[in-house]
Amino acid sequence: MTPRLRVAPSPTGLLHVGTARAALFNWLYARRHGGVFIVRVDDTDRRRSTSEFEEKILEGLRWLGLDWDEGVEVGGPHGEYRQSGRFERYREVGAQLVAKGAAYRCYCSPEELAQRRKEAQRAGRPPGYDGRCRSLDVPEAESVEGSYVVRFAMPRPGVTVFTDMVRGEVRFDHQVIDDFVILRSDGSPTYHLASTVDDVDYGITHVARGEDILPSTPRHIQLTRAMSAPEPVYAHLPLLHGQDGRKLSKRHGATDVGEYRQVGFLPEALFNYLSLLGWSIGPEATIFSPHQAVEAFDLADVSSSPAVFDPVKLEWMNGEYIRNHLSISEFAERARPYAEEFVGAPLADEVWQQAAAVLPLVQERVKLLSEVGPQLAFLLLEEIEYHPKSWRKVMRAQGVDGVLSQAISDLSKVADWRTEPIEQALRGLIAEMGISARKGFQPVRVAVTGSSISPPLFESLAAMGREATLKRLRDARSKLT
């Protein structure tokens, strides 16, 4: 049987990295086993769902390289992949379940429920629904006035036992699971119903999702059985945690995939990093391609303990990808939008080409694409600002005035304005003046780039051009006190 897997994001927020990781594992498994990967939108919460969030989520998945075979936007044999378009179907299933006695109407009001919950808690009883309306028979229930919800009648007594692909055998006694709502009083389905009906209707064979819904799984299994449908295999993935060991959330920093994109992470790097959270491709490998991951992946190999999301390691990996997995032209192409974002305007081709000379040197110095702008600022901007600390440290030393004057004089004699002649001139300068490279080069660097930290000096000056270089040197000299 062809494996059919899905990810079912809820468009009540942006694409969370945890959701992305779950999507990734589903995708890997589907690709590994020649299966079908489906993207469905769980938008039963009409109040909080928006199409903007939906778009961002889908965009994020595509950006990460997770393409889907069926689902929203691409369509498929099941037509509708958005739950909001299937409410009739859920109501139909709800009615069928009521008809066969697997579910029942509950007329308890939210106020009554809250009241009884409070009492139960005070008395030390479980706070879940007490099953009051379960004993109403159907004709009796239908004669009752007022609004109602539909609750699933958990088989009692009973136990649900299943074999989770990552955790092994798990069991839940139905005593601790109340008769949960499947249709709200406005007729809309809850997550449990909609998700389960969809999994059944779409023929989902493997449900790989976060461990946070492990406690809901017996409900889904019982619902599936009540529909007389085959059960999928479940795999509950370990949760992503923040540095404090709690479920990853906004207070731990960026959780939205779009933010990572925005600050200049490469999708390849995020893909690689995320796949290492709860899984590994082998004893030694850390960096690997999606293709290699697909070749090796199996849900059964996923670890069962939670993983702390470490932004520092992600950054290291991103640098690794920028340095070693991007050609110079790919790097230039990807970096340009970030440079333009930094400058605040589109860059003229001439300006960008001028920067291209030092781009390979910048490529091995950045961990994020957003760092390119600041590193190239001296080339991209007409006016530079001197980094205060650099100025204080370098330009207030003894003899800087003389160094700059000599540099102006020596450099203006360089006929062939390329890296090697420039280097020759400046090396000649320090030899002549009998000073260290540091003493001789740092003032020039600060004068021209505005900072004591920059791409290598001679190449930078070469890219800068002679006139611009000399102007910067004179400007800086005039600012010495």
Place this chain on the structure above:
RNA sequence: GGCCCCGUCGUCCAGCGGCCUAGGACGCCGGCCUUUCAAGCCGGUAACGCGGGUUCGAAUCCCGUCGGGGCUACCA
């Protein structure tokens, strides 16, 4: 509180009864290289939560304990 899940370096993973005086990666520390900063190279730091058992032998199996996390809605 109840139910469920989890427990190897600070972090991510390897380990699936002997190959482990526990391996790799990030981080951190030191060194080399060097025009700054990176990168690179070399070296170092650091863990099987605890207690019982099973076994000739346990990080690996079992039990307990402690610790952490998740769930406990007419959210998903």
